[in-house]
Amino acid sequence: MRKRQPQRSEQHTSRGWWIASGIVAVGCIGIGAWLVPTAAGQWDSLTGADQPDALASASSVDNPVKDLPGDADQPAPADLAGPLEAASGKLDGGGTMASQVVDVASGNVLYSDDATRPVTPASNLKLLTQFALLSHADPNSRYETNSYLSEDSKSVTLVAGGDTMLSSGTSDENSVLGHAGVQTLAAQTIQELKDKGVSGKLPVNLDASMYSGQGTNPAWDSADVDAGYVTSISPIALWDHHTQRPSDGEDVSHRPQNAGADALNGYVKALNEAGASQGLSFASGSDSSEAAEHADSQRLGSVESATVLEQAKYMMENSDNVLAEVLGRNAAIAAGNEGSIEGAIKTVKQTLTGAGISTDGLIQKDSCGLSADNRVTPITLAQIIAHATQSETATSNLAETLPVAGGTGTLASRFEADDASAAQGSARAKTGTLLKVNSLTGYTTTSQGRLLAYSFVVNDVTNSEAATTALDASVAALTKL
Structure with a gap:
């Protein structure tokens, strides 16, 4: 091995x-x-x-x-x-x-x-990802995580927006990891449901359609995935794709099998804790990547990540493979490409070429540099x-x-x-x-x-x-x- x-x-x-x-x-x-x-x-x-x-x-x-x-x-x-x-x-x-x-x-x-x-x-490839990200995204912009009530008021949808550093608690504006928290989103959601007169038990679905294609890159060695150096990538996750707050920026333990489902379950748990006294209860529904239209009038809550630049700095300082993959896909979307493995790779080459930087000999397999096949x-x-x-x-x-x-x-x-x-x-x-x-x-x-x-x-x-x-x-x- x-x-x-x-x-x-x-x-x-x-x-x-x-x-x-x-x-x-x-x-x-x-x-x-x-x-x-x-x-x-x-x-x-x-x-x-x-x-x-x-x-x-x-x-x-x-x-x-x-x-x-x-x-x-x-x-x-x-x-x-x-x-x-x-x-x-x-x-x-x-x-x-x-x-x-x-x-x-x-x-x-x-x-x-x-x-x-x-x-x-190796991780020097992250420079290519970072360059593409900062070429297409406003460094002071933030990724939103939103929740919406269905038109028939019978379900709630959690919409992923590219923030994978959500905490399971309340939002902490002084931190990059956990800048946005699902408990804060849940509190907003409960208040809006109360104001709209909604009660009873509601399923909560996840819209993770922001990303497409495979979550786990086939170019990664399975031993590296098993060891937690990287994991299947989702456009929404708790704790930077961990099941609990990592001990430091290089902690590769406690990886979820399905980060999107883990975030959905964390949100549902927070909703049940906040909604019990309001006659509201919730259950996790679909965690598929199906897209849906959501009217602004039906929005129940919204939390924002740390800035793009703050997340990029966190990624670089900690050489965070998973966050590099997330930011690579987010860069692709900002550039008008698909939020996928292929979209991120395409965006890097387009960006380097546009900047007059040589791409001779470039073979890119991922956004983090973990693949030994990158050149x-x-x-x-x-x-x-x-x-x-x-x-x-x-x-x-x-x-x-x-x-x-x-x-x-x-x-x-x-x-x-x-x-x-x-x-x-x-x-x-x-x-x-x-x-x-x-x-x-x-x-x-x-x-x-x-x-x-x-x-x-x-x-x-x-x-x-x-x-x-x-x-x-x-x-x-x-x-x-």
């Missing part, structure tokens, strides 16, 4: 003061000036996986490149070759690294090693980062969703070695880990304040620790230039 190496991370809150100080220190040069208000100034929110910071909207976000010193020297390709070759040597024959480094301001490729080779990216070149990955860091559209928010080296999310316990510590508090990246894959794609600034986008992907890994060491050393080498 092929096992995955989960991207676990520990929150070292005791280290927060000096990492934040490091960010402030580099703020005098390079992108540090841009990181200060979003990282050092909001440290507690950044390290709390359930409460990512509410980031800027597309209309107000600043271009991070504008804060860089205009006279920062671009490194010469020769300056990168030696340090990066030394860093990749730390693989010690335990894998093959493909690399691409781009100077963002000029677009010049400073280093390229086997970068045209389509490689298995993408480091050229594509580095181009996404370069595009995001200089964009004046909503895609620029992608840059701020990436974990901080040695500080947040899946990078919290990385870059601790002496030859890698230079990147702490400065570099940002998306990690990727499968049994034979380790990857890092992101951006950093040189000691002179020059912004570089990079992608380092190791395939055929035989020693994950050595691969991680080589990746961290590679990013640090760029930061030291």
Whole structure:
């Protein structure tokens, strides 16, 4: 059985003061000036996986490149070759690294090693999903979950709207996970039914027609599904597709067999608790995906998720496979495509092509990177980062969703070695880990304040620790230039 190496991370809150100080220190040069208000100034929110910071909207976000010193020297390709070759040597024959480094301001490729080779990216594929999402959805928009009374007043329909982070309790506006709660929706529903004079026992049906096609991707290894790294995807779910509140953002236990039915049952339970004193009772009805027309006048209640950007940040920081699949389908719908596996994949390619980003060699099987059959070149990955860091559209928010080296999310316990510590508090990246894959794609600034986008992907890994060491050393080498 092929096992995955989960991207676990520990929150070292005791280290927060000096990492934040490091960010402030580099703020005098390079992108540090841009990181200060979003990282050092909001440290507690950044390290709390359930409460990512509410980031800027597309209309107000600043271009991070504008804060860089205009006279920062671009490194010469020769300056990168030696340090990066030394860093990749730390693989010690335990894998093959493909690399691409781009100077963002000029677009010049400073280093390229086997970068045209389509490689298995692991969770670096989430960058493609995030880019597509922020290209088509307003980052400040929210996903609605609604309930409606039938025209004959004899049943209630729960309508999925793409929020899979519902809580089984009341809405918590200060949290991303559980921002909307089914108890709050149930209380609204009971009040509306009372006002309409409805009583008795009503069936509650689920309209999950927002998504189509298979919920479980056939490209996923069944062992990964059984282990909970991913599960069948629904447009509505409790607790990010868990049967109870997860212990942290990387908890893969307690997966429901049918997330839609689980959410429906949770809503019905809340309705019965709230409606008992009003002469109302409820039973779960159909949990099919059949669509139905619902008049606004028949709406009984509505709750809203955290913003698209907050959910996207949660996904990135925790490398959340299931949420990536949800946001991939939501991106497809926002782009006018079907909310399906195929629709999400189609949307990514259309979006990259439209942005002028290479899709040469791209083979996409899912939205989260769990499939070992995904292929993408480091050229594509580095181009996404370069595009995001200089964009004046909503895609620029992608840059701020990436974990901080040695500080947040899946990078919290990385870059601790002496030859890698230079990147702490400065570099940002998306990690990727499968049994034979380790990857890092992101951006950093040189000691002179020059912004570089990079992608380092190791395939055929035989020693994950050595691969991680080589990746961290590679990013640090760029930061030291």
